[in-house]
Amino acid sequence: MAEPIVKIENLIVEYPSHYGMVQAVDVPWLEIRKGEVLGLVGESGCGKSTLGMALLRMVRDPGHIASGHIWFDERDLVSLTEREMRDVRGRRISMIFQDPMTSLDPLQRIENHLIEAIRVHEPQTARAAAYGRIVELTDRLGIQSRRLPDYPHQFSGGMRQRIMIGLALALNAELIIADEPTTSLDVVVEAQFLDLLKELQRSLKLTILLITHNIGIVSELSDRVAVMYAGRLVELAETLPFFEEPLHPYTQDLLASVPNIELDDDQLRIMDGVPPNLIDPPTGCRFHPRCRHAQSRCSRQNPPLQEVAPGHWVACWRDE
Amino acid sequence: MTLQNATDDISLLGRFLRGRKWYGAEWYITVAGGLILVAILSMTFLTILAPSVLPFDPTDNQVGAPFTVPGAGLQVALVLADFAGTIDIPTGLADLEKTPGVVRGSNGNVYLSNNNIKRTRFNDLTELLAGLRSGEIVVAVVDAEQAQTILADHGSEFRQLGEPFGDRYWLGTDQRGRDMLSRTLAGGKTVLLVAVLAALISGISGIVTGLLSGFWGGVLDRVLSLVMDSVYSFPGLILAIALAAMLGPGEINIAVAIAVVYIPTYFRVVRGQVLSIKEEVYVEAARSLGARPWSVLFQYVFPNVVPSLVVVFSLNVADAILTEAGLSFIGLGLQEVPDWGWDLSNGQNYVAAGQWWMIALPGLMITLVTLGFSLLGEGLSEIYNPRLVEG
Numbered sequence: 215m216a217e218p219i220v221k222i223e224n225l226i227v228e229y230p231s232h233y234g235m236v237q238a239v240d241v242p243w244l245e246i247r248k249g250e251v252l253g254l255v256g257e258s259g260c261g262k263s264t265l266g267m268a269l270l271r272m273v274r275d276p277g278h279i280a281s282g283h284i285w286f287d288e289r290d291l292v293s294l295t296e297r298e299m300r301d302v303r304g305r306r307i308s309m310i311f312q313d314p315m316t317s318l319d320p321l322q323r324i325e326n327h328l329i330e331a332i333r334v335h336e337p338q339t340a341r342a343a344a345y346g347r348i349v350e351l352t353d354r355l356g357i358q359s360r361r362l363p364d365y366p367h368q369f370s371g372g373m374r375q376r377i378m379i380g381l382a383l384a385l386n387a388e389l390i391i392a393d394e395p396t397t398s399l400d401v402v403v404e405a406q407f408l409d410l411l412k413e414l415q416r417s418l419k420l421t422i423l424l425i426t427h428n429i430g431i432v433s434e435l436s437d438r439v440a441v442m443y444a445g446r447l448v449e450l451a452e453t454l455p456f457f458e459e460p461l462h463p464y465t466q467d468l469l470a471s472v473p474n475i476e477l478d479d480d481q482l483r484i485m486d487g488v489p490p491n492l493i494d495p496p497t498g499c500r501f502h503p504r505c506r507h508a509q510s511r512c513s514r515q516n517p518p519l520q521e522v523a524p525g526h527w528v529a530c531w532r533d534e
Numbered sequence: 535m536t537l538q539n540a541t542d543d544i545s546l547l548g549r550f551l552r553g554r555k556w557y558g559a560e561w562y563i564t565v566a567g568g569l570i571l572v573a574i575l576s577m578t579f580l581t582i583l584a585p586s587v588l589p590f591d592p593t594d595n596q597v598g599a600p601f602t603v604p605g606a607g608l609q610v611a612l613v614l615a616d617f618a619g620t621i622d623i624p625t626g627l628a629d630l631e632k633t634p635g636v637v638r639g640s641n642g643n644v645y646l647s648n649n650n651i652k653r654t655r656f657n658d659l660t661e662l663l664a665g666l667r668s669g670e671i672v673v674a675v676v677d678a679e680q681a682q683t684i685l686a687d688h689g690s691e692f693r694q695l696g697e698p699f700g701d702r703y704w705l706g707t708d709q710r711g712r713d714m715l716s717r718t719l720a721g722g723k724t725v726l727l728v729a730v731l732a733a734l735i736s737g738i739s740g741i742v743t744g745l746l747s748g749f750w751g752g753v754l755d756r757v758l759s760l761v762m763d764s765v766y767s768f769p770g771l772i773l774a775i776a777l778a779a780m781l782g783p784g785e786i787n788i789a790v791a792i793a794v795v796y797i798p799t800y801f802r803v804v805r806g807q808v809l810s811i812k813e814e815v816y817v818e819a820a821r822s823l824g825a826r827p828w829s830v831l832f833q834y835v836f837p838n839v840v841p842s843l844v845v846v847f848s849l850n851v852a853d854a855i856l857t858e859a860g861l862s863f864i865g866l867g868l869q870e871v872p873d874w875g876w877d878l879s880n881g882q883n884y885v886a887a888g889q890w891w892m893i894a895l896p897g898l899m900i901t902l903v904t905l906g907f908s909l910l911g912e913g914l915s916e917i918y919n920p921r922l923v924e925g
Contacts, residue, residue, distance in 0.1 A: 270822055304824035311822075316815040321837045330833070331823050381823060 218245040219389055219421050220269065225282035225292075227261070227268050236492045238264045238277065240445045242519060246389065251415060251422045253436030253453070255429060255468075257489060261445040262425045263312075266391045269423070270307055271299050286389075305335045308382040312394040314374035318366035324377055325362035328352070331384040348384070355380050355410065372403035376410065383414070393425045408434060429472050433457055438525075441465050444490050444500040447519060451526040461528040464501045499531070507532050560916035567909025574903050578722035585720075589704075590713035592720040592872040596648075599641040601884070602707040604714075604891045609642050609700035610681035612674045612692045614666060623696030627651050627673065635662050635671035642675035644711065645700045659684075666692070706891040708877070709884060718895045720872040725903070728789050728868075729854035733847055735793035736854075740800020741843065747801070748808025749831050758801070766798040774857050778866040788867060792857045796850050803846050807839045814838075841918045848911030852904045859900050874900050 227239035239261040246252050256262045267273045269284060271291060284291040291302065311317040318327060328348040333339055349359045355376045366374060375395060382390050395411070396404040412435055415422060424435060432439055432453070439456045441449040441464065449462040460466045470483040487504040490496050496503050502512035511531050519529045580587055590597040598607050611623050611634070621627065624645075627634050633652045636643040637659055646653045654671055656662040659680065665671045676684065678698045685692060705714040747758040765773070777791035811817065812835055820834050861867040862875025869876075874896040881892030 272818065272822060300824045300826060302824070303822055309819070309822040311815055311819055313815060317819045319816040319820070319834050319838070322833075330820075330825070334824050334826075334829070378819075381819070384823075 216247040216249050219248045219286070220246040221283075221285040222265075223283040223285070225265070225268060225284065226280040227264050227273055227277060228280045229277040231493065234493045237280075237495070238445050238492060239268060241265065241282075241442075241447050244440060244447060244450070246421060246423055247438075248388075248421055249419045250437040251424055251435050253432035253439045254423060254425045254442065255427060255432055255439060256442035257427060257468075259489060259492075260442045262427075262442050263393050265442070266309070266393050266423060266425050269389075269391055270303055270309060271296075272303075301335070304331060304387065305385045306387055307389045307391065308385070308387040310375070310378045310382050310390065310392040310395045313398045314371055314378050315398065317378060318374060320366055323363050323365055324357075324369070327377065328362075328380055328384060331381045335385055348380070351380050351383060352377075354414070370403075371399055372407055375399060375407055379411070379414070383418070383420075386418075389421045389423065391423045391425065394427070395424075396426075396428070396431060411435065429469065441468070444495060445492060446500055446516075446529065448501065448529050449527065450519070455523070455526055461522060461526065462501075462530050463505045463507050463532070467504075467506075499529070560913050562913075563909050564913025564917060567906050567911075567913055570902055570906035571910060574722060574899070574906060575726070577719065578726055581719045582723050588716040588719055590701075590716045592712065592716040593870065594712060596644055596711040597713045597716075598701065598703050598707040598711050599639055599644050600707060600709050600711045601889055602641060602703045602711075604706040605702065605704060606677060606679060606706070607641050607701050607703040608678040608698040609645055609675050610678045610698050611695040612666065612676060612681060612684065613672065613695045615691055615693045617672070617693070617695070619672075621673065621695060624649075624699040627675070630672060632670070632672050634673040634675050635665050636675050637662050641677055641700065641703075646675065663688075663692075705895055706889075708880065708892050709889075714877075714891060714895060717872040717877055718874070718899055721874040721877065721896060722899065722903075724785075724868060724871050724873045725855055725858055725875070725900075728785055728792065728858045729851050731785070731789035732792035732796070732854040732858070733851045735789060736796040736850065737800055737843070737847055739793070740797045741804050741839075743797070744801040744804025745808055745831060745836065745839075748805040749812060749827070749835065755805075759805070762798040762801045765794065766802075768795075770795045770853075771857060771860050774861060775864065775866060778861050783867070783869055785868065788858065788861060791861070792854050795857065796853065799850060800843070800846060803842055804839055807842055808835055811835050811838050842915075845911050845915040845918060848907050848914060852907035852911065855900065855904050855907070 222241055222244040224243075225239060225241045226237060229236040229238055254262045254265065264273060264277065268279055269291070271279070271294070273279065279292055282292060286302070287306070291299065294302070318324075322330075325345065325348060328351070329341055329344045332344045332347060333341070336344075348362070352359060352362065357373065357376060357380070361369075366377075369377065378395075392411070396407055399407060408431060411422075414420060415435075424432065426432060436453050438450065438452055440447055441462065443464050449456070449460065449465045451461075456465075457469065460469055467483060467485045471485055473482060485504065490500055490503070496513070498511070498513045498515050499505070499508075499517050502508040505512065509531060515531070517529045517531045519527050521527050609624070611621070611627070621630070627646065628649075628651045633654050634646065635654045635656055636646060638655045638657060643653065643655060653675070654665070656665055659676070662674050662676070663684070666674045673695065681694060685694065703713055703715070705718065707713055708717075743758050743762070747755045774791050774795050777794055778788055781787035781791055817830060817834050820830050825833070858867065859875035859878065862873050863879040865879065867873060867875050877896040878893050878900070881889070881896065884892055
């Protein structure tokens with residue numbers, strides 16, 4: 215088993231609001247292993263993107279990391295100064311954003327974006343040398359070097375998302391956080407993009423935290439899958455066991471509600487209820503109001519994340 | 535392409551050039567404003583670089599007689615009809631045995647005096663003609679317009695000697711005999727210098743404070759916003775008057791007095807833009823790559839603020855010109871330099887007496903320059919406004 219590159223411990227991210235403190239992320243424990251693709255799934259608002267931002271210490275104001283540790287390279291990212299954290303961003307951990315249409319500065323040429331990405335951390339590198347590196351990099355991404363002086367608006371969404379990968383890869387970051395990288399792409403472009411990402415991941419042995427609500431993408435790319443519900447981690451498993459034998463009731467319902475070509479229409483499940491309000495979350499297990507297997511204990515005590523089979527972790531009292 | 539792509543992602547110049555296709559009318563407004571400005575600015579620069587293009591010294595009293603009507607000033611030499619000798623006009627006037635006669639305070643008197651020619655002065659035209667008839671003088675120098683009337687009435691008695699000579703005052707003169715054309719041309723320099731200087735001072739201070747305030751927020755933002763809102767709540771001209779009275783005369787002082795009034799305009803625009811741009815994903819993406827706050831501010835945020843600044847600057851210069859003219863009008867502006875506002879305030883005293891030309895041109899110029907900058911500013915703001923691109 216590869217060694218962990220990131221270890222999250224008791225991480226709590228909070229957003230203050232007029233109605234009280236919103237606990238967006240409450241993850242007791244999570245590891246990302248070197249060279250793996252960890253799929254992080256959950257519905258909108260479950261805290262998966264916030265978790266990704268927390269890894270870069272870039273949770274949007276007024277949100278903040280309330281407590282916990284993020285161990286990376288034997289240092290706790292939570293306790294680093296802003297200056298030290300800037301050194302980590304881009305060079306050690308980088309991010310691919312959801313919407314490539316808005317994540318490039320409209321007034322800067324592509325080459326400038328890429329050269330800047332290198333020179334932010336290596337100011338001693340001459341522009342010419344940096345240019346040589348980005349030509350090599352973009353060639354790998356399928357962007358012709360004659361297009362480098364173009365502006366972002368001259369590129370399609372798929373091309374821009376490739377440029378975003380280029381920015382993330384410019385300094386060989388050890389961990390890449392991809393926050394719903396294909397949400398704004400159409401299906402054909404999405405497939406091309408995923409192929410490219412898979413190819414790059416294999417050849418460069420990238421470690422990727424793939425945040426998505428698209429179960430299909432996870433099944434295709436991930437080595438392991440983590441499921442979040444209402445800010446908490448409810449299940450973590452290798453991809454194959456996860457899809458074959460999901461253990462948490464939420465995961466089971468989630469997978470059952472995904473359209474599948476082998477299923478008949480009437481077998482497609484629609485999950486009851488709505489995700490809870492995080493200002494006043496349900497006591498105990500946060501899923502218990504919607505759970506088909508809820509027991510009296512579920513509303514009183516929060517189930518810990520337990521290893522029920524080798525490498526398969528679940529937070530549910532039923533599996534005890 | 536979606537609406538947003540069409541506008542947000544194209545460079546400043548590119549957007550301007552494509553404007554004709556996208557915007558129609560607004561584009562022509564911009565061009566019209568631009569043309570007016572090009573004309574006035576090039577005229578002004580010409581007078582700065584080559585003061586010799588001015589027909590007369592704009593500050594020289596007694597270039598001509600007071601209150602000369604526009605287009606007047608040419609002189610004609612009259613002699614008796616039976617005058618037999620020859621005189622080179624006007625050079626010969628200096629060598630006459632009997633000095634030429636003029637009416638006191640006339641353009642003829644001023645002309646001969648400026649050319650150091652001795653002359654005999656009469657109180658009015660009747661005495662001058664009587665002097666000519668009695669042989670006290672041989673040549674009478676009168677305005678060309680008067681000569682026509684005289685010759686029409688007493689054609690048999692007098693005749694014109696040689697061609698008309700002397701200076702023509704295309705826009706007349708003021709009560710001190712200063713040439714209005716020269717003053718109007720030279721006044722542009724003063725007005726534009728003060729207005730552009732004021733716009734630059736207020737622009738730089740407003741942009742810097744706006745950037746810092748919007749980007750860093752917190753206490754700095756609250757304090758700056760409070761200060762700027764207080765300044766903004768003053769009526770502009772009143773504040774400028776108070777400052778101008780405090781600082782005293784002088785180009786820089788006037789510019790500063792005007793600039794203070796407009797700092798909040800820049801501050802508000804920049805701060806608002808920074809607040810919205812700093813939430814853009816590309817700024818977040820830059821931060822996620824480890825960019826330092828300063829480089830985020832100057833590489834990613836500031837360039838995206840610039841388009842709105844072009845518009846504010848143009849409108850601001852227009853406002854500053856009006857304020858400068860206003861200050862001069864009430865006597866707090868510059869002294870002893872040609873200045874449209876001063877001429878306007880000076881000329882208004884004589885309008886009732888029929889000397890309309892003393893306010894007409896300075897007033898027209900103030901209107902035109904302000905109009906030029908306003909049209910340019912409005913046009914640009916339409917062009918850079920993404921909401922108007924549809925259709």
